[in-house]
Amino acid sequence: MKRLAKGRLLFMFALLTLFLAGCGEPFISTLQPAGQVAQTQYDLMLLSTAIMVGVIIVVTVIFLIVLFKFRRKDDKIPKQVEGSHKLEIIWTVIPILLLLVLAVPTVSATFKLADVSPMEKKNEEGKTDVTVINVKANLYWWEFEYPNQEIVTSQELVVPTDEKVYFNLLSTDVKHSFWIPAVGGKLDTNTENVNKFWLEFNNEKADEVGNLFYGKCAELCGPSHALMDFKVKALPKDEFDAWADAMTAIEEPVQAETTTAQEGQEIFNESCIGCHAVTPTGAGAMGPNLTSFGDRTHIVGYLDHTEENLKNWLKDPESIKPGNKMTGKYGDLSDDEIDALTEYLMGLKVVEE
Structure with missing residues (x-):
């Protein structure tokens, strides 16, 4: 009875874990992708999970067949068979094929997501034709510089939707990691080298969450690591441009009124x-x-x-x-x-x- 009770408890915890695994707010959940990068990574995750689950099912079925069909029924020793070229070829070729199925889209996505060449091209004004943001990680806050607009903000990142936004990542003190879970995977910020990547913020997904996503530091960096959050305002292009113009227009500190x-x-x-x-x-x-x-x-x-x-x-x-x-x-x-x-x-x- 005790074993039965423990088994029921274990089963309930397993169901609860499975249920909670599906929980998550769209502004911070990696399982609710809100951009091209996040969608690509999500699709790869589904593909790898499907392959793993498929392998587990096949192995389990073979195990059960062997367990019941070839279980010992008497004291006779069955015929001893050593090796089978056919089986050896099958269980060698199948894993290779599965690896290729996973490797081809993974390698393709890796090169695609690593292409930051547009942010390196300068126009006649010495600026880029794409949105570039320099991110500086500090203990325990974030600074965002927009070189094209020549403005600096902190703690709240403002980006345009439905276009690629390119990032230069750097740390001023220790290693941090820049991560917007709903929009793309994390990338480290180092003190000695600049990491570069791009993200795309889907306008429809942004509208669903009130144009606000959550970002975090994903690298243990000190006692307030868990509190090193930032917010991302994803705005349509015209609203982003209006915000940038309003920021650029400020030449002197805002004067207090009261x-x-x-x-x-x-x-x-x-x-x-x-x-x-x-x-x-x-x-x-x-x-x-x-x-x-x-x-x-x-x-x-x-x-x-x-x-x-x-x-x-x-x-x-x-x-x-x-x-x-x-x-x-x-x-x-x-x-x-x-x-x-x-x-x-x-x-x-x-x-x-």
Whole structure:
């Protein structure tokens, strides 16, 4: 009875595992591809899984046939047969054919996905005819530079849909890994060499998730590795161009309007400007660019974009993201100063509502 109970429990856990394997949000699930690269990788995964399952089924059937058909029925010793050229040829040729079935599309896809030649071609203006984004991974945040538009953002990547977007990947400190699960596989960011690849964001899939995908660091990099997230705004080409034009048009820091926000701007200029830029053409010396901070959907990559979360971050960054570079960079701020700084930062908007 105990064995039966354990067997039932094991069966239930197996069913639960199978059920949970199908769960996942479309903005972060690799099983719900939202682009050409992700679809190619998904198809290869299905092909390899089908081959493996097919092999398992065939082997299981042969095993059961042998188990029941040739089980010992008496004390007689059956005829001893050693070797069969026909069988040996069959079980040698079949694996080779299966490997070819898997290898041909895999190799083809590998070369196709590795082709980044369009991002190397410059036009008369010294720019590329395709969208190129330079990604810099830092402990524990992301910086995105658009060389064609000459703008820099951080934490939220903005991309056009239905076209190839090319990436240069680099790390400023330790090894990280750039990964947008729903759109394509991960690629490492190193300190000594630049990795290059491209992704394509499907407009219909983007529309289904409110034009927002989630990105992550996929390489263990420190105590806040699991919190090193970023968001991806996938916009139609015309909306992406409008966003880029709005960013390019900002030449001076956005001026605070209210008295409290003006106080916050003064505090920012005294305590924060050394690490954070508030114009899209500059990268902060040590911290993220905050030009469009008010337009973001999340704070520090994973918290909801609310004043309360921002105040908690300003009060004690270490408790929210251990090991971050902002901890200990400035003196203690009073509650009034944090309120003023929060109002100023929330007012840093580029997109008109």
